[in-house]
Amino acid sequence: MDSIPTEVLGHILSHLDKPNLLNASVTCTKWQTLLDSDLPQPLELHITLDSTGCNAAVCYRTDYDTSITICQCHEHHSDQNIFLRELFRIFGDRLRSLTIEDSLYNMEHEERVTDLSMNIILRECGQNLEEFHLSLVDLRSVRPWTLAQFGKFHHLTTISFEDCKFPAGMSESLLLRILTPSFHSLESITFTNNELISDKFGVAIAKKCHRLEHFVLNSCRRITAVTAVAFCEALVQQRISPTVNLYLQNTAFDPLKLQQFLLNPLLSCGPCWIAQGIVVNIGFDRNALLLENKVERSL
Amino acid sequence: MATESANGVSSPELNERDVVITTNDNRNFTVKIGVARVSKTINNMIQDLGESLDLSSGIPLPNVDGPIFEKVLEWCEEHKNAPEIKVEQDPHTRERKWFTMTEWEEEYFRKFLSHLWDLAMAANYLEIPSLYYYTCQKLAERIKGRTPEQIREMFGIEDDLTEEEKAEIRRTNVWCTY
Numbered sequence: 001m002d003s004i005p006t007e008v009l010g011h012i013l014s015h016l017d018k019p020n021l022l023n024a025s026v027t028c029t030k031w032q033t034l035l036d037s038d039l040p041q042p043l044e045l046h047i048t049l050d051s052t053g054c055n056a057a058v059c060y061r062t063d064y065d066t067s068i069t070i071c072q073c074h075e076h077h078s079d080q081n082i083f084l085r086e087l088f089r090i091f092g093d094r095l096r097s098l099t100i101e102d103s104l105y106n107m108e109h110e111e112r113v114t115d116l117s118m119n120i121i122l123r124e125c126g127q128n129l130e131e132f133h134l135s136l137v138d139l140r141s142v143r144p145w146t147l148a149q150f151g152k153f154h155h156l157t158t159i160s161f162e163d164c165k166f167p168a169g170m171s172e173s174l175l176l177r178i179l180t181p182s183f184h185s186l187e188s189i190t191f192t193n194n195e196l197i198s199d200k201f202g203v204a205i206a207k208k209c210h211r212l213e214h215f216v217l218n219s220c221r222r223i224t225a226v227t228a229v230a231f232c233e234a235l236v237q238q239r240i241s242p243t244v245n246l247y248l249q250n251t252a253f254d255p256l257k258l259q260q261f262l263l264n265p266l267l268s269c270g271p272c273w274i275a276q277g278i279v280v281n282i283g284f285d286r287n288a289l290l291l292e293n294k295v296e297r298s299l
Numbered sequence: 300m301a302t303e304s305a306n307g308v309s310s311p312e313l314n315e316r317d318v319v320i321t322t323n324d325n326r327n328f329t330v331k332i333g334v335a336r337v338s339k340t341i342n343n344m345i346q347d348l349g350e351s352l353d354l355s356s357g358i359p360l361p362n363v364d365g366p367i368f369e370k371v372l373e374w375c376e377e378h379k380n381a382p383e384i385k386v387e388q389d390p391h392t393r394e395r396k397w398f399t400m401t402e403w404e405e406e407y408f409r410k411f412l413s414h415l416w417d418l419a420m421a422a423n424y425l426e427i428p429s430l431y432y433y434t435c436q437k438l439a440e441r442i443k444g445r446t447p448e449q450i451r452e453m454f455g456i457e458d459d460l461t462e463e464e465k466a467e468i469r470r471t472n473v474w475c476t477y
Binding site for chain 2: 007008026
């Protein structure tokens with residue numbers, strides 16, 4: 001293999017399209033150096049965790065979007081972590097969006113994303129991420145301090161933890177702290193089906209995230225009307241985004257409670273909200289509550 | 300024939316004459332000039348020597364061994380009258396356009412699948428564009444759609460990355476292992 005002239009190798013590799021180039025470049029250092037300048041620089045990466053294939057490979061790509069599938073089984077673990085690391089090194093700080101989707105649940109024995117993989121992902125993915133999505137990821141094997149690396153992102157606009165499970169040591173305050181650097185830029189926050197999230201989190205977000213437009217807390221059972229009230233209060237104060245869409249399906253949210261709170265004379269913004277039940281059509285009809293501020297803003 | 304030359308050695312009769320080519324394992328091949336000059340390297344040698352060429356003394360090829368040259372000759376025989384091929388790029392994606400191979404060529408590569416690297420290098424040295432481009436494409440085809448691990452396995456590439464990286468990953472992760 002060493003005897004192959006660079007010229008010949010270069011010619012061969014020039015046949016390959018972008019995803020194949022990525023795969024080829026992580027085979028060994030010689031190929032990597034050779035391909036360095038030709039490698040694509042995607043802006044979005046989609047990582048699927050799946051143990052049915054056990055092949056780390058870049059499988060699909062457009063100019064902006066790349067997706068890879070890796071497994072978490074013991075045998076391939078370190079190899080795939082290296083693969084991930086190399087990929088991130090190639091992508092560098094250009095990456096804007098990262099999605100991690102967990103398909104490990106189908107396996108007979110329970111498998112979770114490991115601390116090491118998560119650590120590599122968070123450490124190597126560059127600091128300029130604007131969107132971070134986690135879907136169905138079971139983070140119970142991941143140390144809270146690994147997740148704390150979220151704190152390195154300063155420009156996140158969208159963060160979503162859909163049906164994710166957090167590790168035992170994780171607390172709301174830690175979660176808030178690691179998101180703090182991005183509070184000024186966050187526009188969309190999603191935490192669904194989460195046991196950890198309570199009004200404490202909701203209230204803090206309401207107070208701090210002035211650009212927020214979408215706050216999805218569906219199936220977070222510890223969320224009550226307090227979060228909505230906090231947004232009412234916050235909206236009266238300085239806000240850049242004029243409306244906030246709160247999604248509170250399947251939570252402990254109670255409209256009557258909200259009404260009580262809003263009529264409470266102790267409410268710092270004063271009784272300036274009018275509630276109105278409306279029906280929003282999102283493919284099917286859904287009851288919604290439109291809160292209008294006597295001044296001008298609505299929720 | 301594509302190789303009409305100025306100094307007059309390229310006549311049809313000459314193409315029918317034999318030339319002896321010696322590979323680096325001292326094997327002699329008696330080849331028709333018309334076939335041998337599919338290789339630009341050999342063609343240049345023949346032209347440089349011009350009329351003084353002593354066809355029986357042999358042209359030495361220090362970089363090619365007998366078994367591979369045999370295979371190359373097979374290709375040359377088939378392609379002695381083939382027009383020069385051009386490498387094209389897709390104007391939109393700027394990715395290379397792949398050549399379509401004839402049945403004979405597909406069969407040829409199937410036969411010598413395990414010698415693709417040697418063929419590519421020999422074709423590169425002998426300057427046989429058709430063989431060179433096609434072999435490279437064939438190799439690229441084998442890389443395509445494979446995972447890094449499979450590529451390593453197939454070409455016997457040593458995974459130097461992994462060892463080095465493994466060590467580094469272990470080093471940089473010390474903080475979270477206690």
